[in-house]
Amino acid sequence: MAVARIAVVAGDGIGTEVTAEARKVIEAVLPGVAWQEYDLGARLYHRTGEVLPASVRDELAGHDAILLGAIGDPTVPPGVLERGLLLRLRFDFDQYVNLRPSRLWPGTISPLAGVKPGEIDMVVVREGTEGLYVGAGGVLHRDTPAEIATEESLNTRHGVERVVRDAFARAQRRERRHLTLVHKTNVLTHAGGLWARTFQAVAAEFPGVTTEYQHIDAASMFMVSNPQRYDVIVTDNLFGDILTDVAAAVTGGIGMAASGSVNPERAFPSTFEPVHGSAPDIAGQGIADPAAAILSGALLLEHIGHADLARRVSDAVAAEVAARTPGTPLRTAEVGDRVAAAAA
Amino acid sequence: MAVARIAVVAGDGIGTEVTAEARKVIEAVLPGVAWQEYDLGARLYHRTGEVLPASVRDELAGHDAILLGAIGDPTVPPGVLERGLLLRLRFDFDQYVNLRPSRLWPGTISPLAGVKPGEIDMVVVREGTEGLYVGAGGVLHRDTPAEIATEESLNTRHGVERVVRDAFARAQRRERRHLTLVHKTNVLTHAGGLWARTFQAVAAEFPGVTTEYQHIDAASMFMVSNPQRYDVIVTDNLFGDILTDVAAAVTGGIGMAASGSVNPERAFPSTFEPVHGSAPDIAGQGIADPAAAILSGALLLEHIGHADLARRVSDAVAAEVAARTPGTPLRTAEVGDRVAAAAA
Numbered sequence: 063m064a065v066a067r068i069a070v071v072a073g074d075g076i077g078t079e080v081t082a083e084a085r086k087v088i089e090a091v092l093p094g095v096a097w098q099e100y101d102l103g104a105r106l107y108h109r110t111g112e113v114l115p116a117s118v119r120d121e122l123a124g125h126d127a128i129l130l131g132a133i134g135d136p137t138v139p140p141g142v143l144e145r146g147l148l149l150r151l152r153f154d155f156d157q158y159v160n161l162r163p164s165r166l167w168p169g170t171i172s173p174l175a176g177v178k179p180g181e182i183d184m185v186v187v188r189e190g191t192e193g194l195y196v197g198a199g200g201v202l203h204r205d206t207p208a209e210i211a212t213e214e215s216l217n218t219r220h221g222v223e224r225v226v227r228d229a230f231a232r233a234q235r236r237e238r239r240h241l242t243l244v245h246k247t248n249v250l251t252h253a254g255g256l257w258a259r260t261f262q263a264v265a266a267e268f269p270g271v272t273t274e275y276q277h278i279d280a281a282s283m284f285m286v287s288n289p290q291r292y293d294v295i296v297t298d299n300l301f302g303d304i305l306t307d308v309a310a311a312v313t314g315g316i317g318m319a320a321s322g323s324v325n326p327e328r329a330f331p332s333t334f335e336p337v338h339g340s341a342p343d344i345a346g347q348g349i350a351d352p353a354a355a356i357l358s359g360a361l362l363l364e365h366i367g368h369a370d371l372a373r374r375v376s377d378a379v380a381a382e383v384a385a386r387t388p389g390t391p392l393r394t395a396e397v398g399d400r401v402a403a404a405a406a
Numbered sequence: 407m408a409v410a411r412i413a414v415v416a417g418d419g420i421g422t423e424v425t426a427e428a429r430k431v432i433e434a435v436l437p438g439v440a441w442q443e444y445d446l447g448a449r450l451y452h453r454t455g456e457v458l459p460a461s462v463r464d465e466l467a468g469h470d471a472i473l474l475g476a477i478g479d480p481t482v483p484p485g486v487l488e489r490g491l492l493l494r495l496r497f498d499f500d501q502y503v504n505l506r507p508s509r510l511w512p513g514t515i516s517p518l519a520g521v522k523p524g525e526i527d528m529v530v531v532r533e534g535t536e537g538l539y540v541g542a543g544g545v546l547h548r549d550t551p552a553e554i555a556t557e558e559s560l561n562t563r564h565g566v567e568r569v570v571r572d573a574f575a576r577a578q579r580r581e582r583r584h585l586t587l588v589h590k591t592n593v594l595t596h597a598g599g600l601w602a603r604t605f606q607a608v609a610a611e612f613p614g615v616t617t618e619y620q621h622i623d624a625a626s627m628f629m630v631s632n633p634q635r636y637d638v639i640v641t642d643n644l645f646g647d648i649l650t651d652v653a654a655a656v657t658g659g660i661g662m663a664a665s666g667s668v669n670p671e672r673a674f675p676s677t678f679e680p681v682h683g684s685a686p687d688i689a690g691q692g693i694a695d696p697a698a699a700i701l702s703g704a705l706l707l708e709h710i711g712h713a714d715l716a717r718r719v720s721d722a723v724a725a726e727v728a729a730r731t732p733g734t735p736l737r738t739a740e741v742g743d744r745v746a747a748a749a750a
């Protein structure tokens with residue numbers, strides 16, 4: 063029997079290139095995985111008009127995890143692949159914990175003056191199944207002066223409580239044991255109230271975790287002026303989307319930003335993918351940095367119960383990145399080879 | 407007859423201190439203003455339970471502009487003063503252009519390594535009367551496991567078109583003539599579609615302005631990795647709230663961040679205020695930096711038809727800031743005195 067069943071959705075652009083390296087590294091540390099590749103993304107859409115065929119969705123559901131590269135192409139209208147595939151997986155597979163660690167790794171350079179490797183080490187726990195991402199809304203009187211468009215943010219106690227509890231549990235396992243709730247309670251008083259009250263209620267279960275609250279605008283500013291202050295952050299779907307990109311920027315860009323869309327109960331497969339996109343401009347040249355994809359592979363390993371292997375992989379990535387000579391172009395496959403060799 | 411009628415809402419915390427200096431500077435360059443002070447904010451709320459009495463609102467409506475300090479105090483529940491006063495003014499007075507210039511001034515230090523004064527010079531045109539700020543939404547089954555909370559973003563062609571046109575007109579008057587639309591069209595397809603189609607339609611009226619589109623997450627990242635690229639940005643109410651705080655952070659914090667909530671037709675008074683808050687921790691000590699408040703006064707002068715005086719004031723602020731000795735504490739009133747003397 064296979065040690066794990068992993069579906070690979072390499073996707074568009076550099077997605078195929080970086081995912082190959084993530085798979086190579088996982089194979090090196092965990093032999094015996096049953097791999098299954100699925101050709102989804104812009105190619106399938108253009109060939110068949112389909113984004114996620116029901117049969118593929120059902121097959122994906124039978125896997126332990128999904129290793130995803132990048133989805134998206136300028137030739138496809140905005141929203142089609144994002145809503146039809148990426149968000150569809152998050153919603154259908156109840157991936158309510160969108161995990162986004164941000165560290166300033168040795169060898170990477172922050173755009174922030176005077177901030178040194180090791181000083182930034184946080185994880186954003188972004189809600190993944192609610193909020194403005196549910197797609198509720200519509201358009202009336204399109205292309206007339208009377209046009210209106212709405213978007214509705216839907217938030218449940220159920221959905222907020224489970225992600226908040228997950229964030230508290232993560233904070234408790236970390237050294238600093240600090241959790242920041244980010245929202246906009248002074249304007250979004252309805253949803254903000256639900257988040258704030260739920261946060262307070264769950265906090266009572268975790269007396270060892272210190273807490274604070276920040277508005278999203280203030281948090282975005284502190285993410286630049288003082289990112290060192292953060293340990294674990296919990297926030298809603300849209301705020302998490304924005305805040306994690308600022309976090310990626312201050313830790314040297316999306317080159318090292320990994321993510322997991324996680325169903326912690328493992329009732330459904332979780333998806334692991336780099337935060338970066340398909341980068342059509344450099345696709346096919348073998349020069350994309352696979353570090354974020356490989357680190358996403360490490361998150362995958364941790365999720366399926368191999369925290370030790372995950373640590374070996376992320377240490378190997380850290381060492382590879384630290385050993386790079388700034389200015390020297392990299393080859394995608396060589397990075398994967400070096401990390402695989404070091405981690406094996 | 408007075409040269410202008412300006413209402414002063416100094417507000418809470420350091421609001422009173424910094425607004426006094428902004429007024430001092432305006433008086434120095436434009437004698438003959440009829441000033442009227444209104445005591446609104448946490449004090450009034452605690453004394454009377456009122457936030458914006460109808461009579462005060464009506465009096466404010468008769469002014470040319472409102473000079474505002476800061477509203478907000480930890481002793482007041484979140485949303486009460488924000489929704490009841492700040493947002494109320496924006497909505498009642500149809501202040502649909504929320505203007506937020508960001509410049510890296512000489513003498514200020516960006517947290518970004520290697521970015522030099524003069525290199526960042528942008529203005530964010532944030533929509534001020536629609537989107538998620540309208541307050542539509544509610545809570546059901548509060549404090550039970552069945553609780554849900556909603557927030558609705560309402561967007562009209564009318565509201566989007568007028569702010570987009572204003573942004574294009576501003577871009578056309580600037581040297582680089584570049585306008586970036588920021589939204590999240592790949593997820594918020596309804597509202598995003600309205601914004602994108604309206605932007606394209608209005609662009610046809612401004613052939614001299616180059617345009618681009620970015621998702622809010624990407625824009626927040628570029629705001630850190632390459633803020634120099636931006637000239638004018640137009641975006642919705644919530645995205646503008648977040649993005650302008652990142653812009654303030656990369657230009658050295660909110661110490662210099664001015665803003666105007668503008669009704670361009672001058673059918674209603676516009677409000678001018680620093681982006682910073684009431685800072686209760688340093689209030690009453692006379693050490694708050696009034697630069698952002700004075701620069702907001704410059705925006706006010708420009709709005710009421712005195713572009714030349716506005717320029718003199720902002721040049722005087724720039725000179726005062728450039729002449730500061732880093733590490734030396736400042737005195738609020740002395741900064742105001744120096745700027746007033748230099749600008750007069």
Ligand SMILES: CC(C)[C@H](C(=O)O)[C@@H](O)C(=O)O
Binds near residue numbers: 144145303337592
């Ligand atoms: C592609 C898009 C739908 C997605 C999101 O907004 O969640 C991406 O930005 C991300 O952060 O994973």
Ligand SMILES: CC(C)[C@H](C(=O)O)[C@@H](O)C(=O)O
Binds near residue numbers: 489647
């Ligand atoms: C205080 C708050 C209501 C306000 C906003 O969100 O608009 C503030 O953050 C701002 O940017 O002016």
